[in-house]
Amino acid sequence: MSMTDAQILERIPNLSVLIVGDVCLDRWCRYDPALALASRETGIPRTAVVSAEVTPGAAGTIANNLAAMKCGRVALLSAVGDDGNGMELLRALQQRGISTEYIHKTGLMPTFTYTKLINLETGQEDLPRIDFIAAGGVPHHVEHHIVNTFRAIFDNFNVILISDQAETEQGGLVTAAVRKVVEEAAQTYPDKVIVVDSRVRATEYHGVILKPNLDEAEASSMKLLGRIDFPAMRRKLRAPVLMVTKGAAGVTVYRPDCENHVPTEAVEKPVDICGAGDSFSAGFSLAMSVTGDAIRAAQFGNKVASITIMKPGTGTASPEEILAK
Numbered sequence: 001m002s003m004t005d006a007q008i009l010e011r012i013p014n015l016s017v018l019i020v021g022d023v024c025l026d027r028w029c030r031y032d033p034a035l036a037l038a039s040r041e042t043g044i045p046r047t048a049v050v051s052a053e054v055t056p057g058a059a060g061t062i063a064n065n066l067a068a069m070k071c072g073r074v075a076l077l078s079a080v081g082d083d084g085n086g087m088e089l090l091r092a093l094q095q096r097g098i099s100t101e102y103i104h105k106t107g108l109m110p111t112f113t114y115t116k117l118i119n120l121e122t123g124q125e126d127l128p129r130i131d132f133i134a135a136g137g138v139p140h141h142v143e144h145h146i147v148n149t150f151r152a153i154f155d156n157f158n159v160i161l162i163s164d165q166a167e168t169e170q171g172g173l174v175t176a177a178v179r180k181v182v183e184e185a186a187q188t189y190p191d192k193v194i195v196v197d198s199r200v201r202a203t204e205y206h207g208v209i210l211k212p213n214l215d216e217a218e219a220s221s222m223k224l225l226g227r228i229d230f231p232a233m234r235r236k237l238r239a240p241v242l243m244v245t246k247g248a249a250g251v252t253v254y255r256p257d258c259e260n261h262v263p264t265e266a267v268e269k270p271v272d273i274c275g276a277g278d279s280f281s282a283g284f285s286l287a288m289s290v291t292g293d294a295i296r297a298a299q300f301g302n303k304v305a306s307i308t309i310m311k312p313g314t315g316t317a318s319p320e321e322i323l324a325k
Contacts, residue, residue, distance in 0.1 A: 002296045005303070009069070009319045011290045016073035017066050018154060019059045020146065020182070021163030022172040023078040023103070024112035025089040026057035026314070031127070032120045047117060047127065056092050057114060059163035061275045061314045063098045065282035065304065068316035075099035075157070077149055079142045079173060085111035085132060102153065104145040109134040138173055147177050154185050159285045162208070163278075164198035171201065179204055190240075193289045197281050202237075209241045209288070210234075211281055217244045230254050241294045243284070245277060251298050260295055264302035267309060275314030280305040283317070 035048035056064060059076060066074045076098060080086035082105045089111055090100050113132040118125050154160055162182060166172030179201075186194050186207040194208040202212050202220040212220060221233045234242040234254045242254040250263040283304030287297035303325055307317035 002293065003291050005300065005322055008287050008290050008300060009322060012286050012319075013070050013072045015071055015159060015286060015289055016075075016157045017071055017159040017161060017285065018075050018077055018102075018157040019062050019066075019161045019163055020077045020150065020178065021059040021161075021174050022112055022166060023056060023060045023063075023076055023080065023089065023093075024058040024114055025085050025092070026055045026060075027113060027115045028053045028055070028118060029115060030118045030120045034121075049117075050120060054088050054092050055314065056089060056096070056098070057314065058112065058165050059161075060089070060093060060098075061278040062161055062163055062282050063093065064096060064314065065279045065308070065316050066286065067096045067098055068318055069282065069286060069304070069322070070319055071286060073099065073157075075102055077102040077146060077153075079104040079106055079109070079138075079145065081105070081109055081111040081134075082107040083111055085113040089113075102149050104142055106139060106142055108139040109136065109142070134172075138175060142173070143175050143177055146173060146175075147181050150178070150181050150185075155189070158193065159289050160185065160192065160194040161281060161285055162194070162196040162198070162205075164196065164201055167199050174198075174201075176204070183207055193285060195281060195285045195288070197277065203233075205237065205239075207238045207240075209243070209294075210237065210239045211243045211245065211277075211284070213245045213247070213277060217242075231259065243294070243298060245280060247276070250302060251280070253294050253298050255294060262295060262298040262302060265306050267306055271310050271312055276305045276309050278314070279308040279317065 029049040029052045031047045031049045036045040038045050063074050093100050110132045115130040117127040164174040183206050196205045196208045197211045203224045218228050221228045243251050245251045252261045280301040284297045284301030287300035304317045307321050308315040
């Protein structure tokens with residue numbers, strides 16, 4: 001018999017998870033349009049921010065979800081700028097019980113920061129974001145830190161999650177060198193749960209569990225094979241499991257011996273689907289480590305995501321909410 005949600009949740013505090021990838025600071029700013037006075041110097045109306053909240057984003061969103069489900073140890077292997085945004089980000093992670101001991105601080109790149117401007121009157125994000133990005137790429141010493149630290153610590157964790165979300169051609173912290181050591185770990189420890197979520201570079205990973213969404217999977221299959229053929233894509237990349245997530249339609253799980261569609265519960269009028277893929281990844285990875293069953297793990301991941309999309313921003317799901325669902 002499949003393990004129940006309660007049985008899975010009971011074992012999650014015994015697990016340790018390492019997340020590798022870009023972590024960012026999400027700053028949610030509420031502005032009052034009634035206070036948009038023009039600048040005396042330029043005549044340009046100001047955006048009058050009256051309150052702000054910060055949360056960890058990108059790989060930090062996965063970490064938030066893991067911590068909310070009471071995972072025993074959650075650690076990030078990443079880098080932040082030696083700046084004020086970096087200090088805020090590290091503090092936000094530590095407040096959630098997420099280990100920052102493997103996060104490298106550097107003065108050669110800024111902390112990825114996404115400033116979201118929300119209209120106080122409507123509650124809508126209706127102005128362009130203000131983003132701080134590392135346009136110059138990843139410094140070599142940061143790449144070396146990621147590679148060397150990963151080699152030294154990865155065997156101490158039950159689950160490895162790779163968050164490769166940078167959509168630019170040069171990518172983010174998960175460079176070719178980082179992908180190489182991840183592949184080496186997968187070959188050396190084939191039973192270790194290593195899950196990769198990559199928006200544009202799924203075809204550059206071999207021997208790991210892959211979790212693209214439908215658009216990403218189709219683009220990857222066309223790039224790799226010249227056609228859309230997910231079973232062949234899984235075989236070519238030697239993925240033990242390929243999961244193609246489809247939002248409200250659930251997820252299709254491809255394994256060497258079969259293909260299964262795992263539906264999800266219909267959710268009317270979701271509040272915010274931002275971060276749904278990250279919450280699925282967190283739930284799936286924990287359940288996969290506990291059960292060893294990709295189908296059961298996908299069901300658990302779907303349930304976690306169905307809870308988080310009913311919350312504003314990048315929400316999380318607690319054990320109590322999962323059991324109540």
